[in-house]
Amino acid sequence: MPLLPFIPPSRRRLSIYFGTILVSLIFYVFLSSLRDLVGSLEGVKSVQYPYNGKGPCALYEGLEDIFVVIRTGSNELHEKLPSILNTTMICVPHYGIWSDWEETYSGLHIANALDDIETDLLAHHSDFEYYRRLQEGGPGGFSPEEITSWSHASNTQFGRDTPAWKLDKWKFLPLAKKVYAQSPLSPWYMFIECDTYVFWDSLLNWLLRFDHTQPFYIGRQMNMGDNLFAYGGAGIIVSNPAMVMLVERYTSNEKFYNDFTIGQWAGDVVFGKVMSDAGISLSKAWPTLEGDMPATLEFKSTSSTGHPFWCYYATTYHHMSPDDIVSYYEFEQSWKLTSDGFPRNGDVFRHLAYSMMASEALNWDNLSNKIETEDASFEECRRICEARPDCVQFSLSSRICKTSNTVKLGYKQEQPSAEQVHSGWIKRRVKAFMDVNEASCSGQQWI
Template sequence: MFSGLPSLFSRSITRVLAVVLVFFLLQQYLYFRKSASVSQDTFRTETQSCDSLKGLEDLYVILRTGATEAPKKLPVHFTTTLRCVPNYALYSDYEEEIGGHHVYNALDEVNPDIIATHPDFQYYRRLQEGGRAAFSTEELATWASAKNTNGGRDSPGWRLDKWKFLPLAEKALVAKPDAKWYVFIESDTYILWQTLLEWLAHFDSSKPHYLGMQMQIGDVIFAYGGAGFAISNPALKKVVEHRKANLKFYDDFTAGHWAGDCVLGKAIADSGTNLLWSFPTLTGDMPADMDFNTSFGGQDKKPWCFYAASYHHLPPSEYANFAKFEQSWNRETAFRLRHRDIFRFYLLPRISSEHDGWDNLSETDQSEVHSFADCRRTCESQPDCLQFSFLGESCKTSTSIRLGHKGYGDTEQVRSGWIVERIKDYTEKMDASCGSKDWVLP
């Protein structure tokens, strides 16, 4: 008479478990839906508020670009870098509208004789006559893949770019003569405005100042354009007046040079304002390619400890993610982002034991290593080795950590690895070296 009870009991338990499972899954669905909604609303609120950026109205921002890259690189700035900036202008070698924003011609006041005769302006003349349609698909592809050389990038747009810097100094002063600071950036420069504003507050804007990541060509020390640079109102007035009084000299100097930021730097120095060497507050790499443990320009200032105000070479796809990260940090933290914070909380979560098709920019060649596994063992055998990469028959190691980037072209098959169990000790040692390092100041 009890033979059916085990089967009945089993079916009852199954029904109960099914109900519990459905209820659990429903609760989980509602929880994650609510969480996603709150997260999106929070971010939407953040992106609408620029109130924390006190002093941004005292800046005039000049973004310099070129016709071949503007449609691809400018749009992302309207929702990230330039979103809160009340006073800015976009300048290129071709006047047009992009995303409802006017792009001005930076070269429209250059000496007409130079435009008509100088080889650098052959590309410009074609561009003005026919727009981008004046160039073949093959030409555009060749220029886009042009290599960097000791004399700059080998493309006509790049060679033309050097002529924009001095005219833009004058255009900026005319457009906003009462700005306290003029900030010059490029279409792949990311500025952390909260940090930049707090840094600029250490300086007297009524005095001549020229702030930028230091570079040198010959005997000219100048601010690297890609990192962004800031010029105070008195300094800009001085260089504009000096250039006007020596126009032919600087036209001739530009014609014989290859770097426009160097041309501007010489004119600023000639007008009596010296550069404040501003690395690593302003930097010339994107976060993923930065070596946060390496100084630059002969100064013992490693990025790790310092506040970060700019990065360079960010691809358009990276801007939204980095902007969201920065906004979240500024909302939740009273302190500005240092380079070490960007490493820990933005880059480190993407570092794993290994990554195929990825170049982490390891630099030290290791001989007699013929496999990825051997490359890892070689790195592990060196107490200070933190990462490695392997391509073909080549093993490279590094004592610093970089995230790096996807492999391109000849490096598509590169495979990278990290000794993740050593990263904690590395970061703690780096922190211990900081002391009171924070801002780059005179």
Template sequence: MIHSRRRITVIASLFGLFLLYHFVSIRSDLQQSYSYSSQNKRYDDCPPLPGVDDILVVMKTGVTEARDKVPVHFQTTLRCIPNFVIFSDFEEVIDGVRIYDALKNMDTEVKQTVPDFDIYNRLQEQGRSGLDSSDFADEDNSAIGKPNNPGWKLDKWKFLPMVQETLRHNNRAKWYVFMEADTYFSWPTLLQWLTHFDASKPHYIGTETQIADVIFAHGGSGFIVSNPAMQLVSDEYADRNIELNEYTDAHWAGDCVLGKVLADVNVPLHFSWPILQNSNVGELDEFTENFYRKPWCYPAAAFHHLSSQDIENLWVFERRRWTEKQKYLLLHGDVFKELIYPELTNSRNDWDNLADEEQPGSVSFPACQSLCAANADCMQFAVRESKCYLGKTPRLGVRKPNAHSGWQVNRIENMMHHVPSCSSPTWGN
């Protein structure tokens, strides 16, 4: 009898260990399926990031760009972020990090019947081998996006399902920070900005854009949604799934679709320009007075339309400020003084500084330079196709063959001496 009891005890113990092993194993598999934040350890070159554990960073990409644009983020923008998830239209692993299918759980009938999903269905059946050269063909962005680009047409469908998939991944974050693969975030700046908002309330924060009667956050500039607002969108999409899929089908911009749903649940957009930028550093006009805010003393939390090299350069720039100067907050004035101004010269070949006031007639570079020098308001000049262009505010610009640019460096230095000192940042709340 005693032996039998011992035997039962041993068997029960072994069975308990068996169940424990499988529970831990299953739990581990689930965590691996939905989280890889543990892969992203903190590095010595990370700045102090109070509040970073309260955010989930959500990156959106697509199969035709993911392998080119995503990897740089693992050692730059995502390097110091403990919680992030990346969504695409194709599930795969890139540099050891799982990329999730944002469309995996959306209406099957839509995916089988809407032509926009042709590329998606080929991917599901054949993987990357199902792609052809036309899927990678790019085109210039127009007033209605890139209607001939298959990946771009599919992209609009990701926004609403991505909200639900994000909450499946983590429904406990206070803030959900959405970005694209050509976006850079200054995390110390963003986190300090978010302390001005109550995360327990519905918030939708982004760079204001409008299509017809819908005002929404521009997706590429990055946008932030609080947990209560995320829950409202998820519930609304579940309740009105057919209607909202039909609305998406008839629309061309997924960020606008998301903005409409947030408006429907009474979460208006908090305007964020110039804190979140739909521009890269070369396109910025830090002295502009053409808009309702003057950028100089505003924080610069995000930039868009960036190459992988641009993202790496911004990361190196910020890391140097953190480690050598203990400067964590980035203002637009800092961007100009520390990044843009040192690059300005009297003459730069194969470069377009985006000067936009066209002068009459065909003009050589020295003649264009003289026109600018004779005009007290001129800060920069450029020659493109033998045409002279002047500009009243300095911008860095972009590389462009056969363009020739120059700046009135002394005048620009004088401009910097007459802007506000920014004793405290302007948050615009």
């Protein structure tokens, strides 16, 4: 079966240029050979293809030791899944896709992550009202008004306010049980989402630091009250012994953990609770594993060891749009052909953020947050920023001028004209910011 077609990006980062026609040709041949490697994608439980260790995929030594678990939902699968299947998942030999609705998508089996949950919960608990309607009427059983309302739901401190998101917390533990039953001998398991970008070169080399025969639970650390857990969107990595302990703990106390899940806001909190109860501590992985997208990150942040975020290898990002996934994949393949070593967060900023920063960007929010005045023109706002030595960017919306001493790319705005945001950057100061951060890197750093 051929690969799914790329989703045509509505925007492409114009920064990715190849120096010569030869490099462009090599890149084309590289991608073509990746597509040729992928035979039929089939399987009742997981999606796998006959990995033979040859061609471009042979560069990913050790990838065959990881079973990749893609957790998604029927509300987003058709929009988000194609981009990762055509990019970061091309060379992954062992993976499965689980959702809240069993279906076949372009020849791939999408399994139901929730069908083994306690029957009474599925039938009666309010958390599963969306699930019950989904099983009865399918994804097409919801009204256009409901779908529109959910698509515009706001993100809160407890996650996105939609029934599909509230259902998602129930997938984590049953999914771990299903994954282990399907692939009990995998040295590693990595749980990701459809909007998680993985730099496999970086991750595989970093993972060599860990012994897969020991119980490891690795992820981007977060706290919720007294609960320390790995954030799911950044990728959760579990060794085989840890998976055994997790599944045994969950299956022997399923009623207890179902009751615990009812009172929680996210499944990765529940996942971390079971790990902790099983005696497995979290191996904190930030900033190697990152839980957000570069467009919104503070690149001047530092790790707990004092190393600049800028200097760490780019390994995972989250909340990536399908267009972002494609653009980052193109950047990554270009990097392999033209550069030595692995790209760092700073390289990602330089190639995929800085090149898009302009003196003026219409309908763009660069996330400037300090209100300077509520009655200014765009040029007046620029002058306010330039008058402050530490100001690197500014934005204007409804004559409200905001500035920031933190560099962020932000994102395109799709709002009524009266509320549209126009942004600008003081590029010479952004360039100075990059130079200072680059000079601070004493070798490339792992956490």
